[in-house]
Amino acid sequence: MDAIAIRISDWEMPCNVVDVDRRQQAAPDRTDVLRAYLPLGHLRLYPPPINLQWIRVELPIIVKSEQATATASTQTDVADLKTRFIEQADKWQRDTEHLSSPSQMMMHPSYQAILGMARVNEDEIIRIMLHDLQENRRPWFWALSYLTKDNPIKPTDAGRLDKMIGAWVEWGKRKGIF
Amino acid sequence: MSNVFRSAIVIRSHFSSIFPNLTNTRWLIKSPKNDEYQCIAWAACYTNIRWWPDKPPYYYWPIDLDDHKVPDHLDNFVKAFTALGYRPCDKRRFEFGYQKVAIYATSDKRVKHMARQQFFGRGWLSKCGGLEDILHADLKCIEGDPSPVIAAIIGSYGAVEFILSRSWWRAVISLCLLRSTWAALRHWLYRLGHPSWMWSNLSSSLGKR
Numbered sequence: 001m002d003a004i005a006i007r008i009s010d011w012e013m014p015c016n017v018v019d020v021d022r023r024q025q026a027a028p029d030r031t032d033v034l035r036a037y038l039p040l041g042h043l044r045l046y047p048p049p050i051n052l053q054w055i056r057v058e059l060p061i062i063v064k065s066e067q068a069t070a071t072a073s074t075q076t077d078v079a080d081l082k083t084r085f086i087e088q089a090d091k092w093q094r095d096t097e098h099l100s101s102p103s104q105m106m107m108h109p110s111y112q113a114i115l116g117m118a119r120v121n122e123d124e125i126i127r128i129m130l131h132d133l134q135e136n137r138r139p140w141f142w143a144l145s146y147l148t149k150d151n152p153i154k155p156t157d158a159g160r161l162d163k164m165i166g167a168w169v170e171w172g173k174r175k176g177i178f
Numbered sequence: 179m180s181n182v183f184r185s186a187i188v189i190r191s192h193f194s195s196i197f198p199n200l201t202n203t204r205w206l207i208k209s210p211k212n213d214e215y216q217c218i219a220w221a222a223c224y225t226n227i228r229w230w231p232d233k234p235p236y237y238y239w240p241i242d243l244d245d246h247k248v249p250d251h252l253d254n255f256v257k258a259f260t261a262l263g264y265r266p267c268d269k270r271r272f273e274f275g276y277q278k279v280a281i282y283a284t285s286d287k288r289v290k291h292m293a294r295q296q297f298f299g300r301g302w303l304s305k306c307g308g309l310e311d312i313l314h315a316d317l318k319c320i321e322g323d324p325s326p327v328i329a330a331i332i333g334s335y336g337a338v339e340f341i342l343s344r345s346w347w348r349a350v351i352s353l354c355l356l357r358s359t360w361a362a363l364r365h366w367l368y369r370l371g372h373p374s375w376m377w378s379n380l381s382s383s384l385g386k387r
Contacts, residue, residue, distance in 0.1 A: 098308075
């Protein structure tokens with residue numbers, strides 16, 4: 001968008017809108033116009049036959065509208081992602097709370113679904129997981145290590161849930177997530 | 179979360195839905211819900227740490243792992259408990275002077291659960307993941323299908339694959355008896371302070387064989 005704006009402002013200075021309109025009527029198409037004007041000098045001085053007024057007025061509105069739509073869409077996506085995450089996490093906890101085997105817990109479809117969600121918005125899932133780890137103590141250690149390719153847990157703290165959660169929370173603070 | 183005390187009725191209906199074999203048998207709730215330890219740690223008499231052979235280590239494991247086998251292979255568990263003084267044993271029934279543990283696994287020897295025999299042989303103690311510790315009369319009460327596929331789908335413990343035993347003396351000098359008595363005492367004190375909980379636990383276990 002910036003590149004277009006610069007070119008428009010460049011064209012504005014030498015351009016006479018009335019002249020452009022007259023040339024537009026005379027020239028049958030853009031190719032002919034370029035062929036006709038190129039020998040006379042730089043294209044900047046002889047702009048192609050487009051309605052500059054229309055662009056100058058309409059373009060900023062379009063950009064603002066797109067930005068607003070994109071922001072609203074992102075907020076909805078994040079809220080939707082969190083809802084779906086909590087739904088799957090609750091189901092995962094309900095079905096695997098009696099298990100001790102991490103591999104058996106990770107094979108649950110809800111765990112896989114959550115990892116699948118990370119393919120769409122990895123940073124957001126990591127953020128939600130860390131908050132869930134802190135609030136609900138659900139063991140997301142393997143998923144977090146897989147997604148972040150990091151493991152802040154000291155070998156001496158392995159198995160001590162409070163310290164493991166603390167290590168990931170500290171990691172989140174260092175990365176600016178908390 | 180250190181301890182979460184759920185109503186006995188809620189616990190019983192929850193466990194009955196997970197372990198159908200528990201229905202119509204007499205079993206007791208022996209601890210509050212706690213996620214700081216699980217079945218393997220409780221089989222080794224620890225209540226403050228999670229035990230599991232894992233790579234990279236997210237859980238505590240007392241020995242180095244065999245690189246040629248998957249971490250949760252039966253042999254890794256037998257080795258670890260042998261280091262605690264246990265020896266292979268072929269009898270499930272109570273033997274005076276011996277403490278026993280049972281390893282539950284699927285048919286491909288991937289371990290899913292462990293239970294420890296109550297010191298005086300009243301039954302088997304199972305800490306079910308992050309849920310409560312229960313005392314069940316028989317090892318079959320929490321057994322499921324030994325197929326690895328079925329175990330993965332329905333989250334069952336498989337079947338008993340191995341029994342280990344050690345002398346009471348070894349249990350005493352490893353402070354196992356002291357730690358498990360202290361855990362039982364804490365829960366008993368809570369129950370004493372909450373008669374309604376004790377009543378609901380007793381009344382919901384009455385009438386079971």
